[in-house]
Amino acid sequence: MITIKTYSISELSKEFGVTTRTIRFYEQQGLINPGRNGQTRIYSEKDRVRLMLTLRGKRLGFSLAETKELFDLYDSTLEGDEKQLKLILGILDAKRQELEQQLQDIIKVRQELDSVTDRCQKALEVVVNKKQKSA
Amino acid sequence: MITIKTYSISELSKEFGVTTRTIRFYEQQGLINPGRNGQTRIYSEKDRVRLMLTLRGKRLGFSLAETKELFDLYDSTLEGDEKQLKLILGILDAKRQELEQQLQDIIKVRQELDSVTDRCQKALEVVVNKKQKSA
Protein backbone atom coordinates (compact mmCIF):
# COMPACT_ATOMS: atom_id res chain seq x y z
CA MET A 1 0.00 0.00 0.00
CA ILE A 2 1.29 3.36 -0.99
CA THR A 3 0.66 6.33 1.26
CA ILE A 4 1.18 9.82 -0.02
CA LYS A 5 2.15 12.50 2.44
CA THR A 6 -0.42 15.25 2.79
CA TYR A 7 -0.65 18.40 4.86
CA SER A 8 -3.36 20.40 6.56
CA ILE A 9 -3.63 24.11 6.05
CA SER A 10 -2.40 24.85 9.55
CA GLU A 11 0.61 22.59 9.11
CA LEU A 12 1.67 24.53 6.06
CA SER A 13 0.83 27.79 7.72
CA LYS A 14 3.14 26.94 10.61
CA GLU A 15 5.92 25.55 8.46
CA PHE A 16 6.14 28.67 6.32
CA GLY A 17 5.05 31.28 8.79
CA VAL A 18 2.09 32.56 6.83
CA THR A 19 -1.56 32.79 7.81
CA THR A 20 -4.16 30.34 6.58
CA ARG A 21 -5.82 33.30 4.94
CA THR A 22 -2.74 33.75 2.80
CA ILE A 23 -2.75 30.12 1.74
CA ARG A 24 -6.41 30.21 0.79
CA PHE A 25 -5.80 33.42 -1.08
CA TYR A 26 -3.04 31.80 -3.10
CA GLU A 27 -5.44 29.03 -4.00
CA GLN A 28 -8.00 31.58 -5.09
CA GLN A 29 -5.36 33.13 -7.33
CA GLY A 30 -4.67 29.74 -8.90
CA LEU A 31 -1.22 29.22 -7.43
CA ILE A 32 -2.03 26.03 -5.57
CA ASN A 33 -4.69 23.44 -6.05
CA PRO A 34 -5.34 21.33 -2.96
CA GLY A 35 -7.68 18.36 -2.94
CA ARG A 36 -10.64 18.09 -0.60
CA ASN A 37 -11.85 15.76 2.05
CA GLY A 38 -15.44 16.88 2.25
CA GLN A 39 -15.03 20.58 2.77
CA THR A 40 -11.56 20.44 4.22
CA ARG A 41 -8.54 21.16 2.05
CA ILE A 42 -5.82 18.54 1.73
CA TYR A 43 -2.46 19.71 0.49
CA SER A 44 -0.11 17.45 -1.47
CA GLU A 45 3.65 17.71 -1.70
CA LYS A 46 3.19 19.53 -4.98
CA ASP A 47 1.06 22.14 -3.24
CA ARG A 48 3.69 22.50 -0.56
CA VAL A 49 6.41 23.04 -3.13
CA ARG A 50 4.34 25.60 -4.95
CA LEU A 51 3.69 27.46 -1.74
CA MET A 52 7.41 27.47 -1.10
CA LEU A 53 8.14 28.74 -4.60
CA THR A 54 5.47 31.40 -4.30
CA LEU A 55 6.98 32.72 -1.09
CA ARG A 56 10.44 32.63 -2.58
CA GLY A 57 9.16 34.64 -5.52
CA LYS A 58 7.62 37.10 -3.13
CA ARG A 59 10.94 37.67 -1.42
CA LEU A 60 12.31 38.61 -4.81
CA GLY A 61 9.48 41.03 -5.49
CA PHE A 62 7.63 38.78 -7.95
CA SER A 63 3.90 39.44 -8.00
CA LEU A 64 1.58 36.51 -7.50
CA ALA A 65 0.49 36.90 -11.11
CA GLU A 66 4.08 36.56 -12.32
CA THR A 67 4.65 33.46 -10.24
CA LYS A 68 1.42 31.97 -11.51
CA GLU A 69 2.56 32.66 -15.04
CA LEU A 70 5.72 30.66 -14.39
CA PHE A 71 3.69 27.81 -12.92
CA ASP A 72 1.42 27.80 -15.94
CA LEU A 73 4.42 27.80 -18.23
CA TYR A 74 5.86 24.87 -16.37
CA ASP A 75 2.64 22.91 -16.69
CA SER A 76 2.23 23.69 -20.35
CA THR A 77 5.69 22.46 -21.35
CA LEU A 78 4.34 18.93 -21.39
CA GLU A 79 1.78 19.57 -24.07
CA GLY A 80 2.92 22.61 -26.00
CA ASP A 81 3.36 22.69 -29.76
CA GLU A 82 6.46 24.12 -31.42
CA LYS A 83 5.28 27.72 -31.50
CA GLN A 84 4.13 27.58 -27.91
CA LEU A 85 7.39 26.03 -26.74
CA LYS A 86 9.48 28.67 -28.45
CA LEU A 87 7.37 31.35 -26.87
CA ILE A 88 7.92 29.81 -23.47
CA LEU A 89 11.67 29.67 -24.03
CA GLY A 90 11.56 33.37 -24.79
CA ILE A 91 9.70 34.19 -21.62
CA LEU A 92 12.08 32.08 -19.58
CA ASP A 93 14.95 33.99 -21.06
CA ALA A 94 13.37 37.29 -20.12
CA LYS A 95 12.95 36.08 -16.56
CA ARG A 96 16.57 35.04 -16.48
CA GLN A 97 17.60 38.53 -17.52
CA GLU A 98 15.41 39.98 -14.81
CA LEU A 99 17.19 37.78 -12.30
CA GLU A 100 20.58 38.91 -13.58
CA GLN A 101 19.51 42.51 -13.06
CA GLN A 102 18.47 41.66 -9.53
CA LEU A 103 21.79 39.99 -8.89
CA GLN A 104 23.59 43.13 -9.98
CA ASP A 105 21.28 45.18 -7.78
CA ILE A 106 22.03 43.03 -4.79
CA ILE A 107 25.74 43.39 -5.31
CA LYS A 108 25.45 47.16 -5.48
CA VAL A 109 23.18 47.48 -2.49
CA ARG A 110 25.52 45.23 -0.57
CA GLN A 111 28.39 47.53 -1.39
CA GLU A 112 26.38 50.49 -0.24
CA LEU A 113 25.49 48.77 3.01
CA ASP A 114 29.16 48.00 3.56
CA SER A 115 30.13 51.57 2.94
CA VAL A 116 27.54 52.90 5.37
CA THR A 117 28.64 50.33 7.93
CA ASP A 118 32.21 51.53 7.51
CA ARG A 119 31.25 55.11 7.96
CA CYS A 120 29.19 54.17 10.97
CA GLN A 121 32.01 52.24 12.61
CA LYS A 122 34.39 55.11 12.17
CA ALA A 123 31.93 57.52 13.72
CA LEU A 124 31.59 55.06 16.59
CA GLU A 125 35.34 54.96 17.14
CA VAL A 126 35.46 58.72 17.35
CA VAL A 127 32.75 58.75 19.97
CA VAL A 128 34.40 55.99 22.00
CA ASN A 129 37.78 57.72 21.86
CA LYS A 130 36.28 60.94 23.14
CA LYS A 131 34.74 59.05 26.02
CA GLN A 132 38.09 57.52 26.96
CA LYS A 133 39.86 60.85 26.92
CA SER A 134 37.27 62.52 29.05
CA ALA A 135 37.58 59.70 31.60
CA MET B 1 32.42 80.35 -10.43
CA ILE B 2 31.14 76.98 -9.41
CA THR B 3 28.13 75.59 -11.17
CA ILE B 4 26.28 72.64 -9.73
CA LYS B 5 24.45 70.35 -12.08
CA THR B 6 20.73 70.27 -11.56
CA TYR B 7 17.85 68.42 -13.19
CA SER B 8 14.22 69.09 -13.99
CA ILE B 9 11.53 66.62 -13.07
CA SER B 10 11.02 65.58 -16.68
CA GLU B 11 14.73 65.01 -17.19
CA LEU B 12 14.80 62.59 -14.30
CA SER B 13 11.53 61.05 -15.38
CA LYS B 14 13.00 60.31 -18.80
CA GLU B 15 16.34 59.12 -17.53
CA PHE B 16 14.82 56.56 -15.21
CA GLY B 17 11.66 55.73 -17.07
CA VAL B 18 9.25 56.71 -14.32
CA THR B 19 6.41 59.22 -14.40
CA THR B 20 6.66 62.64 -12.84
CA ARG B 21 3.85 61.57 -10.57
CA THR B 22 6.11 58.89 -9.18
CA ILE B 23 8.92 61.34 -8.50
CA ARG B 24 6.61 63.72 -6.71
CA PHE B 25 5.21 60.85 -4.73
CA TYR B 26 8.68 59.83 -3.61
CA GLU B 27 9.24 63.38 -2.44
CA GLN B 28 6.00 63.27 -0.49
CA GLN B 29 7.23 60.09 1.16
CA GLY B 30 10.43 61.84 2.17
CA LEU B 31 12.77 59.92 -0.13
CA ILE B 32 14.03 62.92 -2.06
CA ASN B 33 14.16 66.56 -1.21
CA PRO B 34 14.48 68.82 -4.24
CA GLY B 35 15.01 72.56 -3.96
CA ARG B 36 12.65 75.07 -5.48
CA ASN B 37 12.89 77.83 -7.96
CA GLY B 38 9.64 79.56 -7.17
CA GLN B 39 7.20 76.74 -7.50
CA THR B 40 9.30 74.58 -9.73
CA ARG B 41 11.29 71.72 -8.30
CA ILE B 42 15.03 71.62 -8.90
CA TYR B 43 16.75 68.31 -8.42
CA SER B 44 20.37 68.05 -7.32
CA GLU B 45 22.77 65.21 -7.98
CA LYS B 46 21.95 63.92 -4.52
CA ASP B 47 18.28 63.77 -5.43
CA ARG B 48 19.16 61.95 -8.61
CA VAL B 49 21.22 59.39 -6.74
CA ARG B 50 18.46 58.86 -4.22
CA LEU B 51 15.95 58.33 -6.97
CA MET B 52 18.29 55.78 -8.50
CA LEU B 53 18.74 54.01 -5.18
CA THR B 54 15.02 54.03 -4.54
CA LEU B 55 14.33 52.37 -7.87
CA ARG B 56 17.07 49.85 -7.29
CA GLY B 57 15.51 49.05 -3.95
CA LYS B 58 12.17 48.62 -5.64
CA ARG B 59 13.59 46.06 -8.03
CA LEU B 60 14.65 44.10 -4.97
CA GLY B 61 11.22 44.34 -3.41
CA PHE B 62 12.18 46.95 -0.81
CA SER B 63 9.24 49.09 0.23
CA LEU B 64 9.60 52.84 0.00
CA ALA B 65 9.48 52.97 3.79
CA GLU B 66 12.41 50.57 4.05
CA THR B 67 14.45 52.56 1.59
CA LYS B 68 13.64 55.75 3.44
CA GLU B 69 14.78 54.09 6.64
CA LEU B 70 18.13 53.37 5.04
CA PHE B 71 18.42 56.96 3.83
CA ASP B 72 17.64 58.25 7.29
CA LEU B 73 20.21 55.89 8.76
CA TYR B 74 22.79 57.16 6.33
CA ASP B 75 22.08 60.76 7.22
CA SER B 76 22.14 60.10 10.93
CA THR B 77 25.56 58.43 10.94
CA LEU B 78 27.14 61.85 10.94
CA GLU B 79 25.63 62.93 14.20
CA GLY B 80 24.67 59.82 16.14
CA ASP B 81 25.76 59.09 19.68
CA GLU B 82 27.15 55.72 20.71
CA LYS B 83 23.84 54.05 21.40
CA GLN B 84 22.35 55.33 18.19
CA LEU B 85 25.34 54.21 16.15
CA LYS B 86 25.24 50.70 17.58
CA LEU B 87 21.56 50.50 16.78
CA ILE B 88 22.26 51.53 13.23
CA LEU B 89 24.96 48.91 12.88
CA GLY B 90 22.44 46.34 14.01
CA ILE B 91 19.89 47.40 11.45
CA LEU B 92 22.51 47.38 8.71
CA ASP B 93 23.40 43.86 9.66
CA ALA B 94 19.80 42.79 9.45
CA LYS B 95 19.56 44.28 5.97
CA ARG B 96 22.68 42.44 4.96
CA GLN B 97 21.13 39.18 6.06
CA GLU B 98 18.02 39.99 4.07
CA LEU B 99 20.21 40.51 1.03
CA GLU B 100 21.94 37.19 1.61
CA GLN B 101 18.56 35.49 1.70
CA GLN B 102 17.68 37.17 -1.59
CA LEU B 103 20.92 36.04 -3.13
CA GLN B 104 20.12 32.46 -2.16
CA ASP B 105 16.63 32.89 -3.56
CA ILE B 106 17.96 34.16 -6.85
CA ILE B 107 20.31 31.23 -7.16
CA LYS B 108 17.48 28.77 -6.56
CA VAL B 109 15.05 30.46 -8.89
CA ARG B 110 17.76 30.55 -11.52
CA GLN B 111 18.23 26.82 -11.17
CA GLU B 112 14.52 26.31 -11.51
CA LEU B 113 14.40 28.45 -14.62
CA ASP B 114 17.25 26.43 -16.09
CA SER B 115 15.49 23.19 -15.34
CA VAL B 116 12.27 24.35 -16.96
CA THR B 117 14.24 25.58 -19.95
CA ASP B 118 15.84 22.19 -20.25
CA ARG B 119 12.54 20.42 -20.10
CA CYS B 120 11.16 22.82 -22.64
CA GLN B 121 14.02 22.34 -25.06
CA LYS B 122 13.68 18.59 -24.88
CA ALA B 123 9.97 18.82 -25.59
CA LEU B 124 10.82 21.05 -28.52
CA GLU B 125 13.26 18.50 -29.93
CA VAL B 126 10.61 15.81 -29.77
CA VAL B 127 8.18 17.97 -31.69
CA VAL B 128 10.76 18.90 -34.31
CA ASN B 129 11.81 15.27 -34.78
CA LYS B 130 8.24 14.24 -35.34
CA LYS B 131 7.88 16.92 -37.96
CA GLN B 132 10.98 15.67 -39.80
CA LYS B 133 9.78 12.09 -39.81
CA SER B 134 6.39 12.98 -41.13
CA ALA B 135 8.06 14.94 -43.91
Place this chain on the structure above:
DNA sequence: TTTCACCTTTACGTAAACGTCAACATTGGA
Protein backbone atom coordinates in the same frame (compact mmCIF):
# COMPACT_ATOMS: atom_id res chain seq x y z
C1' DT C 1 -23.26 16.12 25.35
C1' DT C 2 -20.76 19.95 25.36
C1' DT C 3 -16.58 22.11 24.64
C1' DC C 4 -12.68 22.64 22.19
C1' DA C 5 -9.61 23.08 18.18
C1' DC C 6 -9.68 23.36 13.61
C1' DC C 7 -11.81 23.88 9.43
C1' DT C 8 -15.05 26.41 6.06
C1' DT C 9 -17.22 30.50 3.09
C1' DT C 10 -18.57 35.26 2.45
C1' DA C 11 -17.54 39.76 2.55
C1' DC C 12 -15.97 44.11 3.80
C1' DG C 13 -11.56 46.73 5.17
C1' DT C 14 -6.83 48.38 4.36
C1' DA C 15 -1.99 49.89 3.21
C1' DA C 16 1.18 50.72 -0.52
C1' DA C 17 2.26 52.68 -4.80
C1' DC C 18 1.10 54.90 -7.90
C1' DG C 19 -2.62 56.47 -12.17
C1' DT C 20 -5.60 59.86 -13.67
C1' DC C 21 -8.12 63.71 -14.05
C1' DA C 22 -8.95 68.82 -13.05
C1' DA C 23 -7.63 73.41 -12.77
C1' DC C 24 -4.19 76.55 -12.82
C1' DA C 25 0.79 79.05 -13.22
C1' DT C 26 5.00 80.30 -16.22
C1' DT C 27 7.79 80.58 -19.81
C1' DG C 28 10.26 80.37 -24.11
C1' DG C 29 9.31 80.66 -29.17
C1' DA C 30 6.58 81.60 -33.76
Place this chain on the structure above:
DNA sequence: TCCAATGTTGACGTTTACGTAAAGGTGAAA
Protein backbone atom coordinates in the same frame (compact mmCIF):
# COMPACT_ATOMS: atom_id res chain seq x y z
C1' DT D 1 0.81 88.24 -28.28
C1' DC D 2 -0.53 83.88 -27.92
C1' DC D 3 0.19 79.08 -27.75
C1' DA D 4 2.44 74.76 -26.55
C1' DA D 5 5.34 72.71 -23.31
C1' DT D 6 6.26 72.09 -18.80
C1' DG D 7 5.43 72.83 -14.39
C1' DT D 8 2.24 72.94 -9.96
C1' DT D 9 -1.31 71.22 -6.23
C1' DG D 10 -5.24 68.66 -4.85
C1' DA D 11 -8.14 64.76 -4.86
C1' DC D 12 -10.25 60.68 -6.11
C1' DG D 13 -9.50 55.92 -8.41
C1' DT D 14 -7.11 51.40 -8.83
C1' DT D 15 -4.48 47.18 -8.09
C1' DT D 16 -2.17 43.94 -5.09
C1' DA D 17 -1.98 41.19 -1.16
C1' DC D 18 -3.66 40.18 2.20
C1' DG D 19 -6.34 41.38 7.40
C1' DT D 20 -10.36 40.88 9.90
C1' DA D 21 -14.67 39.80 11.47
C1' DA D 22 -19.11 37.05 11.04
C1' DA D 23 -21.36 32.85 10.95
C1' DG D 24 -21.16 28.36 10.73
C1' DG D 25 -19.65 22.88 10.05
C1' DT D 26 -16.88 18.70 12.23
C1' DG D 27 -14.56 15.51 14.90
C1' DA D 28 -12.30 14.10 19.18
C1' DA D 29 -11.79 14.47 24.12
C1' DA D 30 -13.62 15.30 28.70
